[in-house]
Amino acid sequence: MAITRDEVAHLARLSRLALSDEELGTLASQLDVIIGAVARVAEVAAGDIPPTTHAVPLTNVFRADITRTSLSQADALAGAPAAEDGRFRVPRILDMDE
């Protein structure tokens, strides 16, 4: 197993997803297949190839500190499920830091 059922349950909790026991079992085996497939990359990569996080060999891609026009408040909120007083309205937040 590349990923355990406990790990899937932990990820589900971090992602605020309520999964049933049955769903956990299904997802764990499906994720296991996906991770197994991705793991085949490791078989191809020899020890002299460093891990990379980016497809193109670029560094220091910067933009100048110049402001651009932002969205209007109406446009910004256009896709929001709910809005109030010019702000995004979200359900009650459980007590948590920041």
Place this chain on the structure above:
Amino acid sequence: MTSPTNVAVTTPTFDDAVARYEPVIGLETHVELGTASKMFCGCSTVFGAEPNTQVCPTCLGLPGSLPVVNEAAVRFAVMIGLALNCSISPWCRFARKNYFYPDMPKNFQISQYDEPLCENGWLDLEVAGKIHRIGITRVHMEEDTGKSLHVGGASGRIHGATHSLVDYNRAGIPLVEIVTEPDIRSPEVARAYVDELRELCRALTVSDVRMEQGSLRCDANVSLRPRSAPGEPAAPYGTRSETKNLNSLRSVERAVRYEIVRQAGRLDAGLRVVQETRHFDEASGTTSSGRSKEEATDYRYFPEPDLTPLALTHEYVDAVRATIPELPAQRRARLSVDHGFSPAEIVNMRNAGVLDLVEQTVMAGAAADAARKWWLNELARRAADAGVAPTGLAIGPAEVARIAELVAAGALTDALARKVIDGVLAGEGSPDEVVAGRGLKLVSDGGALAEAVDAAIAAQPAIADKVRAGKVNAVGPLVGAVMKAMKGQADANATRKLLLERLNA
């Protein structure tokens, strides 16, 4: 585990607590960088705009948008790192910090994790004449979060709220987080560290460092350990609490002080300190438990695939180094050597907001002590009365230098100089124009003073006789009479001298 409910916890006094336990304090400070645009997009960073008017697809985390790093933010972070004596990483990456909370619309915050931009520095502080070197573990870059407004509960608290409203204007503003080693041992030094860091960022002009607006805020990690006897090795660190979001110097000092006595009380009672985040309440001066850290803060950091690594060259870092201005500690040393100001005088001038003005007044020709005295004692008060900053007064260093020069030359007394200040503030022109316009020139010789002296002697012959007989100290009332006749525009010493000459005393 001992249950806290069946053990009586008595809180010791602060002095008692620190006599037996050594506080170990580390600070994490977030500084909002003063760039014009956000960290990864071109939205404005100006404070106080209407909600959600400084947002775009990138900082709202809309699909298809991509972040691009603001070069000025990197430059400012490097400046802070260099000023804190850090080494600048030749290669580092951004990382995603994943969490589910509506203050970040992307469900992650772009930050740095195991590859910070700056590492291993220090900041020296002077507190009560003693130098404290505070190690800097790291300085890393990240983006600020949005602001949540909790509705329906008591006074905007999360607890009991029915729903929350989020403004993303702040989301994506560049931040640096500056983390110290656990080198701080007292609330006063903790406060002094934040104060010095704030001055440093202000001198670098990388942030407006307004704590009340949240552009500099601080988390305090506090633990206690038993004091070891001289010669014995130090005890291992105790369990720490982390008090979040302290937004004034006073709060930093008070929160740390409260945590020291609270933890000492628990340890005295045989209880353990729980590793947790805590919140400081300004009104009561106490901290209360937040979410326990033991309940997994699992942010699933991974390298940010939408951004390329930073690989700053020596040339880039050297070019940034060349732009670093005089730092607060260097400035204090120079002010002390060049102008003879004591550390306390420098702090007073800085806190009154007149340090730059005093320095400019000295450069305009005033004696250092006179410049300090006029700005600190007279003009800072007038600025406070007028409700403006000292720099906002209608009198500047050039005028103050001229007034100080006239006083030093004996042409004005302090009392007359205040009248000149009145005139300049009232828009009557330069100090010399006010002196001429109001007729404030001090009369220390010449006919007018001589006439007034003779008149005073003639008016009070009994006193004059006493002085003639050798009672020099009896001359006081005559001096007073002359000063009155001259409407304050005579110099008391010169008057006295002239009176004694006339009386052959």
